[in-house]
Every structure is written in structure tokens, then in C-alpha cells.
């Protein structure tokens with residue numbers, strides 16, 4: 001459904017250039033649940049931004065449902081049915097929560113339900129502005145409600161757990177899982193959380209701009225836990241993965 005072919009990207013680093021993504025090729029299949037994990041700074045968010053059309057790769061091609069979308073931007077990709085929940089969602093001063101939900105839903109249908117599904121009381125939030133007054137966890141949940149209303153064919157969540165309290169986290173994981181089961185959308189979650197990783201049909205480990213390992217949760221989880229996953233032992237100095245990313 002989404003195919004990445006030989007994606008490379010570098011950025012200026014003083015007088016030289018730093019390779020952020022190194023020749024990444026991944027074929028994300030329709031209806032599957034993927035998790036992308038790996039150490040901080042490994043290239044996960046950059047890869048998500050390349051898929052969404054926020055960042056253009058130096059080389060390589062991106063395909064969606066067989067169509068080459070490399071030269072399209074985020075608006076076109078969203079229109080085609082690719083949704084992205086930012087690691088740090090943007091804020092819009094002067095725009096109310098209900099306004100962005102209405103745009104997503106193309107009307108009022110399902111708005112209240114979507115807010116409730118992410119654990120927010122509609123009465124408390126619909127008239128609030130999507131500005132700095134919302135906490136990190138609140139804006140993250142509102143963004144997820146927006147994306148679920150759009151019902152994209154493919155959804156990328158960038159660390160949905162970030163800033164969300166433990167109790168709400170459990171509910172949020174259920175929302176992501178249920179949406180995946182009900183809509184059979186392609187789901188890609190960038191995460192460090194074992195609870196989400198364990199839901200994956202496939203886990204892709206990205207470190208140092210490269211795919212270091214991939215496989216089922218059954219295959220990869222024990223490797224992540226014992227720190228023997230490819231370069232992790234080297235990166236962690238022998239500590240286990242959980243310690244490495246803490």
C-alpha cells in the first residue's frame with residue numbers, strides 16, 4: 001500500500017553533511033499494523049515526515065496504492081487518504097476544537113463520539129481554542145480524534161504515548177487498536193511502548209538512519225528486551241533496550 005524505495009536523506013551538519021536516512025526500502029501492506037521503534041535520533045520521525053510529504057528525500061521514491069507520490073505535498077497525501085498524528089501537534093490560535101473536528105468530519109456527525117473515544121468530555125473541550133492553553137496530552141488526544149474522524153486509508157501515529165498519562169494511555173491504545181480492527185486501515189505507530197509494540201504484525205527497528213531489524217512482535221520483542229538486537233548492544237554499551245531508550 002505504501003512503498004518506500006531506496007529513501008535517503010541528509011542534512012547540513014556544520015561544514016559537512018549528516019546522513020539521516022540511508023537507503024531505506026519498506027513495503028507497508030494494506031490492513032497491517034506496523035510499529036517503528038529504535039533509539040532517540042535514529043530517524044523514525046524523519047521517515048514519517050518523508051512518508052507524509054513534509055520532508056522531501058534526497059533520493060528514492062514513495063508509492064501509495066501503486067501511484068508514485070514522491071513529488072506530492074502533505075495536503076495532497078492527506079486528500080489521498082494518508083493521515084499523520086504529529087509527535088508534537090501544531091496549535092492554531094483563534095480556532096476552536098469543534099472547528100477542526102468539523103473540518104475533519106465534514107460536518108457535525110461523530111464529533112462528540114470521537115472526543116469521548118479519546119477520553120475528553122465534549123462539553124469541556126468543543127469551545128476551547130486549539131492554542132497553547134491546551135496541555136500536551138490534551139492536544140495529542142484532540143489530534144487523534146481528528147484523524148479518526150477522517151478515517152484515512154493509512155494512519156501514521158508518531159509516539160501517541162508522549163505526554164499522555166498512564167490511565168489515558170491504556171484507553172488510547174484501545175482506540176488505536178479498535179480503529180485498526182474496524183477500518184482495516186494500514187496503521188504505522190512510531191513508539192517505544194511495549195504495550196503498543198506487542199500489537200504489531202511487524203516491528204521495524206530503525207537506528208542510525210537504517211533498518212536494523214524487522215519481524216513479528218514474537219521475534220523482535222525478546223531481542224529488544226535482551227539488547228541483542230543488531231547494533232543495540234553496541235549503542236547501549238551492553239545495557240538492555242529498555243534502559244537504552246529510557
Ligand SMILES: Nc1ncnc2c1ncn2[C@@H]1O[C@H](COP(=O)(O)OP(=O)(O)OP(=O)(O)O)[C@@H](O)[C@H]1O
Pocket residue numbers: 011012020038039040041042043044045046047
Ligand atoms: N532538519 C534537520 N537538520 C539537521 N538534523 C536533523 C534534521 N531533522 C532531523 N535531524 C537529525 O536527524 C536525526 C534523526 O531525527 P529523528 O527526529 O528522525 O529521530 P527519531 O528516531 O524520531 O528520534 P526520537 O525517538 O527522539 O523521536 C537526529 O539526529 C536529528 O537531530
